[in-house]
Amino acid sequence: MFGAAATVEKFELELADALLDCMFKRDNSESSKGLCAYLSCETLREVDTSRIIAEVLKMSDAGYKVYTCAYCPFSNQELDMQIKKSLYVPRVEDKNSHMRMLKISTINDLVANSMNILEPSPIDAAQNAREDVMLANQPVDLLLLPGLAFDRQGRRLGRGGGYYDVFLKKYEELANLRKWKQPLRVALAYSVQILEENVIPMSPTDIPVDALVTANGVIAISSSARERL
Numbered sequence: 428m429f430g431a432a433a434t435v436e437k438f439e440l441e442l443a444d445a446l447l448d449c450m451f452k453r454d455n456s457e458s459s460k461g462l463c464a465y466l467s468c469e470t471l472r473e474v475d476t477s478r479i480i481a482e483v484l485k486m487s488d489a490g491y492k493v494y495t496c497a498y499c500p501f502s503n504q505e506l507d508m509q510i511k512k513s514l515y516v517p518r519v520e521d522k523n524s525h526m527r528m529l530k531i532s533t534i535n536d537l538v539a540n541s542m543n544i545l546e547p548s549p550i551d552a553a554q555n556a557r558e559d560v561m562l563a564n565q566p567v568d569l570l571l572l573p574g575l576a577f578d579r580q581g582r583r584l585g586r587g588g589g590y591y592d593v594f595l596k597k598y599e600e601l602a603n604l605r606k607w608k609q610p611l612r613v614a615l616a617y618s619v620q621i622l623e624e625n626v627i628p629m630s631p632t633d634i635p636v637d638a639l640v641t642a643n644g645v646i647a648i649s650s651s652a653r654e655r656l
């Protein structure tokens with residue numbers, strides 16, 4: 428029991444570390460404007476994203492202060508930056524692999540769907556349509572992805588809906604069109620989910636991940652991940 432708890436804690440530390448790195452490593456002008464993250468589902472035994480979601484939502488609050496030295500090579504002083512991070516989470520629209528990523532600002536924006544996965548309502552409390560990441564003016568630079576299994580070459584086995592593959596392709600096209608840097612595709616995995624090479628089947632529509640975050644650290648796969656994580 429204690430061992431399991433310790434592993435989870437270590438996992439979360441690694442995860443928070445990797446994500447903070449990803450968001451703050453670069454100079455401020457370029458630092459992350461937002462991310463898309465899945466809302467983990469216990470029955471699907473996915474890596475829990477609730478803490479990281481809570482942290483990101485806290486950061487989105489105006490006036491959040493970052494006390495940095497590790498991330499700012501030139502000074503030890505407190506950086507009173509106002510970091511507003513946009514957080515987009517999935518909403519399944521239909522069974523034809525159509526999923527949107529909608530912006531939320533609080534956990535209260537979420538309701539459980541028929542699959543018992545939390546999702547944002549399309550309309551917020553003020554009766555406004557939530558921002559769809561495909562229509563946002565700012566890019567996201569991190570996509571946190573779920574999956575059943577992965578390998579060290581970046582293959583990802585999803586749950587067969589094609590939701591993520593379709594979304595990833597559309598966002599890739601959007602970023603190319605807008606001349607935005609492609610976001611890092613980062614999957615969160617328990618070590619048992621990481622399989623040997625050539626076990627996971629890949630189809631031409633499958634989009635590989637840039638990195639895996641595990642309890643034992645980050646596995647950077649693409650050159651972009653090696654630069655950024």
Ligand SMILES: Nc1nc2c(c(=O)[nH]1)N(C=O)[C@@H](CNc1ccc(C(=O)N[C@@H](CCC(=O)O)C(=O)O)cc1)CN2
Binds near residue numbers: 473573589
């Ligand atoms: N947390 C989370 N949210 C997500 C996904 C996900 O994988 N995880 N999705 C990623 O696409 C989309 C939803 N797709 C899903 C597809 C299948 C199942 C599911 O429950 N599958 C069962 C089998 C169901 C059946 O065959 O009747 C299973 O895998 O055990 C859940 C979500 C969008 N949101």
Ligand SMILES: Nc1ncnc2c1ncn2[C@@H]1O[C@H](COP(=O)(O)OP(=O)(O)OP(=O)(O)O)[C@@H](O)[C@H]1O
Binds near residue numbers: 585590591593
């Ligand atoms: N870019 C795409 N355009 C059209 N159809 C697609 C695309 N990507 C996947 N699909 C279709 O979606 C279905 C499921 O694909 P696949 O088995 O790769 O999903 P998955 O990766 O397991 O699920 P997910 O992406 O939601 O995690 C397949 O019929 C596939 O042809």
